[in-house]
Amino acid sequence: MPKPHRVVLDRVSGYADEAAAFMRRRRHERRPFARVYWGDGRAVEYPADSDAGEVMFAAAGRLIDVAQEREAE
Amino acid sequence: MPSNTTAIRQITTTVSQDARSSDTAGILAHVPDPQLAEQSLGRLMELSPEMRGGAILDGENVLAASGDAAEWGDAAAALLAATDAVGESAEQVHVATEAGEVFAVRDAGLVALAVTERFVLASLMAFDMRSVLRDLAAGPRVDGAAGGGA
Numbered sequence: 001m002p003k004p005h006r007v008v009l010d011r012v013s014g015y016a017d018e019a020a021a022f023m024r025r026r027r028h029e030r031r032p033f034a035r036v037y038w039g040d041g042r043a044v045e046y047p048a049d050s051d052a053g054e055v056m057f058a059a060a061g062r063l064i065d066v067a068q069e070r071e072a073e
Numbered sequence: 074m075p076s077n078t079t080a081i082r083q084i085t086t087t088v089s090q091d092a093r094s095s096d097t098a099g100i101l102a103h104v105p106d107p108q109l110a111e112q113s114l115g116r117l118m119e120l121s122p123e124m125r126g127g128a129i130l131d132g133e134n135v136l137a138a139s140g141d142a143a144e145w146g147d148a149a150a151a152l153l154a155a156t157d158a159v160g161e162s163a164e165q166v167h168v169a170t171e172a173g174e175v176f177a178v179r180d181a182g183l184v185a186l187a188v189t190e191r192f193v194l195a196s197l198m199a200f201d202m203r204s205v206l207r208d209l210a211a212g213p214r215v216d217g218a219a220g221g222g223a
Contacts, residue, residue, distance in 0.1 A: 057168060059151040062151060
């Protein structure tokens with residue numbers, strides 16, 4: 001029978017492995033998105049190929065460029 | 074014949090001083106100081122090391138920015154206009170691209186913008202941005218620093 005602290009360690013490292021696997025998959029599978037949230041709890045996701053999404057991605061890209069200019073300085 | 078000093082005694086200066094001390098802070102609380110906004114932005118970037126840059130706006134005025142204020146203002150206005158075009162004024166926007174992530178949060182009449190690395194925890198980022206805006210809108214603390222604290 002394993003010592004009690006071994007059981008806890010195994011369980012914790014099991015959770016950590018699962019979390020790492022989840023993050024790995026998230027990195028591989030996640031697609032660009034634009035989500036808008038309103039005060040009443042509504043949230044809408046706009047795909048990059050939609051009209052609204054296209055404008056949002058363009059504006060976000062511009063902000064990313066502005067932030068990169070600052071980093072380059 | 075009444076003396077001049079009698080008339081002078083009728084002016085109660087303490088009334089106006091009381092009004093100033095009780096009302097002015099409330100009025101000024103709605104006009105965040107750019108210096109406080111700079112401190113708030115610095116605090117936000119300290120809380121979120123994944124941030125590449127950010128800005129705090131009061132309407133369309135840039136109160137603080139991590140780079141050129143005019144460029145941040147123009148880019149922010151474009152994003153907010155794009156999100157407002159799809160409906161009523163949005164409270165939060167999160168755009169995730171291959172090159173990075175962009176967050177915009179509206180709270181207490183102010184707007185916070187943040188550009189971060191990819192895969193940041195969105196809920197934590199939005200929470201930090203919202204709390205910084207609320208502290209900024211509440212005005213300076215007694216010790217002169219922006220509200221909140223670690």
